[in-house]
Amino acid sequence: MAEEISTPAKDSETPPPAVTTESGSGRVDVPKGLWTQCPKCGATVYQKAVEEALHVCPECDYHHRIPARTRIKQLADDGTFEEFLADLTTTDPLKFEERLKYKERIRQAQQTTGESEAVVVGKAFIRGRPVILAVMDPFFIMASMGAVVGEKITAAIERAADENVPVVVVTASGGARMQEGMVSLVQMAKTSAAVARLDEAGGLYIVVMTDPTTAGVAASFASLGDIHLAEPGSMVGFAGPRVIENTIKAKLPAGFQSAEFMLEHGFIDRIVHRSSLRTEIARIIDYSGK
Amino acid sequence: MGLLTVNKQGTHETYMSIEPEIRPAPPTGLDITLEFERPLARIEREIAELEAAQDEGKRDLSSDIRELRNTLESLTRRTYAKLTPWETVLVARHPRRPVLQDYLDGCVRDFCELHGDRCFGDDQAIITGFGRIGGQKVMLVGHDKGRTTKEKIARHFGCAHPEGYRKALHKMRLAEKFRLPVVCVIDTQGAFPGDKAEERGIAQAIAVNMMEMSRLRVPIVCVVIGEGGSGGALGIGVGDRLAMFEHSYYSVITPEGCAAILYKSAERANVAAKSLKLTAKDLKRLNIIDEILPEPMGGGHRNPSALFAVFERFVGDTLRELKRVRIDTLLKRRYERLRNLGSFFESPSARKAAGRSRTRSGNGSVASQANKGKASNGKKIDNPAQPRSSGSKTGEAATTR
Incomplete structure (x- = not known):
């Protein structure tokens, strides 16, 4: 369930370089410098060009994973984002210990990302339309879901129902956070119940799946949207590819568990390029009359 | 002998x-x-x-x-x-531990199996049907691992595909229509991790089940009888009450899987089992389950009939209790129960605000409210300070649904 997803780009073990959120040059999954190599096509491209293209490779359209703040900056109208529940942190209910104490792991993640937890929630405007926006940060312990993520997502969805504004959740997660054991698993039930409540209230719920949306998050609030958008090439799936290969005793075909694969099988409405996300979200909000 | x-x-x-x-x-x-x-x-x-x-x-x-x-x-x-947590896992997986079919033979009267999800197929990893337990007519939904090798293979060792979860939901909707309470019996290592399951949307199937079970208009009682494996268990595991047998376990990941990831070796499963806090006792302490059902001395496999008797009594008693509650009240309580599950977080700013004994606007007040585990709709109704009561809105919508 909470399998860590290894990618060619980035592993949660190695902290990304420090942030300078002011200038908008957020962390991307490549070493900081003037030039950067695209993990997909291998082309050496000018870092600035990548950033200007919203962290999409100008050569091959590879959508880099981006930190939550960078995403918010890209999606929300300038200066409109008002965060809530900003400083919630886990109380480490299991007193979990591995190579690192869980609390220590959290502290490291906080230092490298500058976030208190793996999701940032708040009110914002997208092209002038008010929304509740929740964005997961793939660099914070792979945006795994523990008690805090579950609470913040639930609170965001509840607030959307209460205030009758659409909620946009940008998902990216390796699944439930193993270090919180069952406390993390039950967040799946908690967030799903919140979506049911929003649905009863007639609210609009847009999910934007980004790389990677997997396991416990894929099997809860990420799969319950009224509208499912996804960024091209994102990994979207439930079980880890290695686990599946182990079950079926065969290699998986290329593109298995990609957003395109999920679209083909009927679980995603639209695949949307990062540069069109704002427009698409605004259009859907208008069509739903919210 | x-x-x-x-x-x-x-x-x-x-x-x-x-x-x-x-x-x-x-x-x-x-x-x-x-x-x-x-x-x-x-x-x-x-x-x-x-x-x-x-x-x-x-x-x-x-x-x-x-x-x-x-x-x-x-x-x-x-x-x-x-027993250590790892030994508990071994007892939960004991080859002689009763599986759902044994319960059907032992304590479910007049079982009438209903097959198929009306969409794709009939996943035998989940058995569904009408039955009588402890004098109550119910819709029974549960994993079955199979008893013989042939059965185990046909039932994928209790690891369900999407069609299994969709079959479960279809039958639960039937139960809702005919006002039959739902009894969910959980015994799986997890949802089936195969390519076909992915293609047919295992994640979506589990998610939809949890969402719909949170608002199903009949009482739901869930019992973990052996293994509670992660999302595969949750897919039929949301309800008004959750109980576990003494020597069953419920975990976010199998101890072997956890050990493989954290310690790069499945052999350290015993260490992982301890860390994951997956026993009934631990989960009761964490307020994740409501009740621990006692097992016969030496584990359920030594005396299945005693195990069935406990199951029958628990289900009967609980359903009698839940059926007395008006359905809207029950749904409100169910939401509140889910809403407060695993609320292990703190907010320094809210604590500071509380220390100054005045609430701050915006995040401070919400955080402190949530932190006390009171951000549930039931409580909000009682709070006149919140004009747009989401709780009553849900309640109204629920009655017209």
């Missing part, structure tokens, strides 16, 4: 806590003895030998037998009183 005598106290009326007799389950060909059970097995063998000798009528060995039985009882009691 003197210990294989039938329990004289009958089957269903026996409540395990007063059940003194230790019985090894009948040999099934899968006569596997767990590591920590070996000393018990040795004494069992000795007793059997003595009894055989006695039956031949050579000598009177009854006092020796009695003594050995006493030793066996106290040793069993001691062994099972201090």
Whole structure:
């Protein structure tokens, strides 16, 4: 369930370089410098060009994973984002210990990302339309879901129902956070119940799946949207590819568990390029009359 | 094989806590003895030998037998009183531990199986159907791992595909229509991790089930009888009450899987099992389950009928209690229960705000409210300070649904 997803780009073990959120040059999954190599096509491209293209490779359209703040900056109208529940942190209910104490792991993640937890929630405007926006940060312990993520997502969805504004959740997660054991698993039930409540209230719920949306998050609030958008090439799936290969005793075909694969099988409405996300979200909000 | 005598106290009326007799389950060909059970097995063998000798009528060995039985009882009691979490996992997976079909034979009357998800197929990893438990008509939904090798393969060892979860939801909707309570029996290592399951949307199937179960307009009781494996368990595991048998486990990931990721070695599963806090006792302490159902001494596999009796009584009693509650109230309580699950977080700013004994606008007040686990709709209704009461809105919508 909470399998860590290894990618060619980035592993949660190695902290990304420090942030300078002011200038908008957020962390991307490549070493900081003037030039950067695209993990997909291998082309050496000018870092600035990548950033200007919203962290999409100008050569091959590879959508880099981006930190939550960078995403918010890209999606929300300038200066409109008002965060809530900003400083919630886990109380480490299991007193979990591995190579690192869980609390220590959290502290490291906080230092490298500058976030208190793996999701940032708040009110914002997208092209002038008010929304509740929740964005997961793939660099914070792979945006795994523990008690805090579950609470913040639930609170965001509840607030959307209460205030009758659409909620946009940008998902990216390796699944439930193993270090919180069952406390993390039950967040799946908690967030799903919140979506049911929003649905009863007639609210609009847009999910934007980004790389990677997997396991416990894929099997809860990420799969319950009224509208499912996804960024091209994102990994979207439930079980880890290695686990599946182990079950079926065969290699998986290329593109298995990609957003395109999920679209083909009927679980995603639209695949949307990062540069069109704002427009698409605004259009859907208008069509739903919210 | 003197210990294989039938329990004289009958089957269903026996409540395990007063059940003194230790019985090894009948040999099934899968006569596997767990590591920590070996000393018990040795004494069992000795007793059997003595009894055989006695039956031949050579000598009177009854006092020796009695003594050995006493030793066996106290040793069993001691062994099972201090099971490690990993040993608990092993008991939960014991090849002789009763599976859903045994419950169907043992304590579900007049079971009427209903097949198929009306969409793709009939996943045998989940059994669904009408039945009577403890005098209550119910819709039963549960994982079944299978008893024989052939069955185990057909049922994918209780690991369900999307069609299994969709079948479960289809039958639960039927139950809602006919006002039958739903009883969910959980016993799986997890959802089936295969390519076909992914193609057919296993994640979506589980998610939809949880969402719909959170608002299904009939009482839902869930019982973990063996393994509670992650999302695969949750897919039929959301309801008004969640109980676990004493030696079952419920975990976000199998201990082997956890060990493989954290320690890069599945052999350290015992360490992982301890860290994951997956036993009924731990989960009761974390407020994730409502009740621990006691098992016969030495584990359910030694005395299945006692296990069934506990199950039957729990389900019967709980349903009687839940059926007395108006459905809107029940749904409100269900939401509140889910809303407060696993609320282990803190907010420094809210704490500071509380310390200054005044609430801050915006995040501060919400955080402190949530932190006390009170951000549930039921409580919000009582709060006149919140004009747009989401709770009542849900309630109204629910009544018209």
